[in-house]
Amino acid sequence: MRLKQGIRLHSLLPEGYDAVFINSGTSPYQEQVLAEVDFQDWHFTPLFEDDAYLPKKDWRKMNPQEASIICSKTTRKDYNTIFTGYIPEELQDTIRQLGLEQSQNREEVMQKFRDHPATVQQLNTKMQQFLTTVADNKPFHFHCIAANLPNLEMVACDITRLRENFTVPEKRYIGLHNDGTQFMTLHTTHKAGNRITINLGKQSRIFYFVNLTMIQALNMLAKKIDVKEQGINIHNVSAHFFKHYPEYPVIKFIQQPYQYYIAPTDNCFHDGSTLGNTVLDINMVYFGTFRC
Template sequence: MTQLKKGITIYNQLPENYDAISINSGTVHHATQTAPAVSFQGFNYVPRYNDDAYVIKRDWRALNDAEIRCLQANGRRNDYNTVYLGDIPGKLKEQFQSLSLAGAANRDEVMEKLAASPEKTKALSEQLNAFLQPLANKQPFKFHCIGINFPNIELVACNTTKLPAGYKPQDIRYMGMHNDGTKDMTIYTANKAGNRISINIGEESRSFLFVNLSMVQAINMLKKKIDIVEHNVNIANIGRFFFQHYPDYPVLKIRQQPYQFYIAPTDNCFHDGSTLGSSTLDVTMVYFGNFQY
């Protein structure tokens, strides 16, 4: 395993502290590792991936002292060099619980539960804004989505916009470890895209997986392996090249209990989410902004 480098750090306010974080020895091409089977709401299938997807090795272990020191945030933390971890406030947690989202079988049921209690949903929105505004550093923020994933998906990110209406879960092709960079940015401007906050509002824990390297760090490492101009390495394909040439660079896994959040610069790092080991619907609430905790 390549030694962890000083890069994107973690500001950890979880009660579990660093016991919530584990590390592995890198990534492999998806074709070399069979995905765990999914069985939920009558669907039984083995998830499939995009052709060029890379997935996580499964040799997780606890962080050692040197790795913890390498990851700990300092006073220079900001929205592009730090992952923030914490619990949402008690009043906000109670507001989520009052909507009784537990037991939902799919996205439609989640939305129906929200729509069924307009007064509670309005109160939730007010509590969310009260929580998010101090984190937004006087910058605008916006609601992105309520994320819904099946249980026991090892890597959840996928693009369903290209699938036909009426698609089945087994039709999905998962992306594997990736960055969220778009055509509006480059490898060198991904650090200006802000970050996201994702709150776990499901019934079970989930995981946030990430590589603690910025896009600039990743491209500088690739320059030691290949001619990046000749290979036309860009924001859309840098993940494929990085995992091909640095398969032993470790991935970090953060266990996110219900009503815990992470804030992460997902345009500026390789990452994904995981519901592996769960048996109920995964539900998250996601906002985009320039958050700091």
Template sequence: MEIKRQLMVHNMLPEGSDALTINSGTTHHSKQKTATVNYKGVKFTPEFIPQAYVNKKDWRQLTAKELACLAPNEDRNDFNTIYLGEIPEALQACFETLHLVESTNRDEVFDRLEKDPPAIQKATELLNEFLLPKSNSKKFNFHCIGVNHPNLELVASNTTMLAVGHKESVRKLLGLHNDGTQLMTIKTAHEFGNRISINLGKDPRYFLFVNLHLMEAYKMLQERMSADEFMAVNITNIPAYFFSHFPDYPVLKVQQKQYQYYIAATDNCFHDGSTLGNKNLDITMVYFGSFQY
């Protein structure tokens, strides 16, 4: 199935289009072998929630036609465009002083952050200088430092019901998903801004996404499903419905090297992150806002 002219990609990465690959679609997690995590004496095969769908692994470079389909135009904004780039050298140098890449677990990451308040203050100032020109509303907020094991097919999980200090092996991965909450619907998901996620880890990581607005996926389902079945589609279950009806719609993958970022309206598209093939701890910094450039 060919990709549609929907979400655009504004790519400022040094690697250009070489940072992007595309596949032939998705499959239910039970139909594809999951990689085993084996890190610092911890070995387990991640489990997924029952309704999770995952990307197929037949990645290839994009054709000229596919790249043209993703090319940005002057109508780009915070919900119709994925922005890719690299943080400024001064900010990179500031993060280098924290030695986060020497961490081997989540606790070590936060210990290093807590032990150097001046560096954190400097990083915050430089981040504000970097983000302010990209912010529509001039308002943005720090969301989290994300820490994941290496060699995870996909990284997102719902940890709200898990005990503090839980083992990574008990997490249930969501599969490709959208970040919608009870505050929004499929029709309003595009109104909630976007996020920037910066790779602070040693290894490259990957951002996977389907280049469709949530409303377009909704319309496609309406055309494919019976009226009674379509009535059940909502912002929570739309990924499972979409991937079961359109398993051949391609997924795109962006390689994020250290200090590279993506900006995406993750409420408004199917997506996930991946550390597959990595050997070192995955560390990201995430801000919420309404970013574009």
């Protein structure tokens, strides 16, 4: 299926759009050969929610027509653009001093922050300075530092659905999804701002997205089903969309260490991945209304 004009990617990277790929769509996780996690004491095949959809693995470079639909133009808004670039060298140097790359798990990552209070203070100052340059005069706030096992097909899971004291292999990944909260509807997610995710790990990581806004996805679904009768909302739109449009392409972007991406994750289907990695994935997330 052909790409529609929708969410675009704005690359400030020296390599431009070389790290961007496209595929032929999605399929239910049950139809895919799933990668196994084999790291330290972890040896398991990740579980998925019943209605999880994953990108197909037939990745290729975009053709010129696809590139003209994905690559950004001059009118770049927070809700219709994904931005990517490197954080400043000075900020990279400060983060390097923490030695996070050697961490084997999230606890070790957090311990390194606790062990280096002066460096963390410097990091905070430089991070605030950098974020101010992309914050579009809007407020922003720290969300989390996340760590993911290597070679995970997808990284997002809804831990509220799990039992207390769940173990890592019990996590059920949700596949391509839109974030959203109870305070949003499919018609308001474009007003929700976006996030910046910075890769603090030793290896690259993957960001997948579908270049459609929630309103576009809803309008496409309305051509196939009665969206009112079926009660389509921010919680079930992804499963319905991928069921009815399995041939709509997914875009893959490879995010190198110290690169950031800014994405309206409430307003588009997306997920991260550590497929092919061999060490811990570490990333830092802020919420705001970023633009560059």
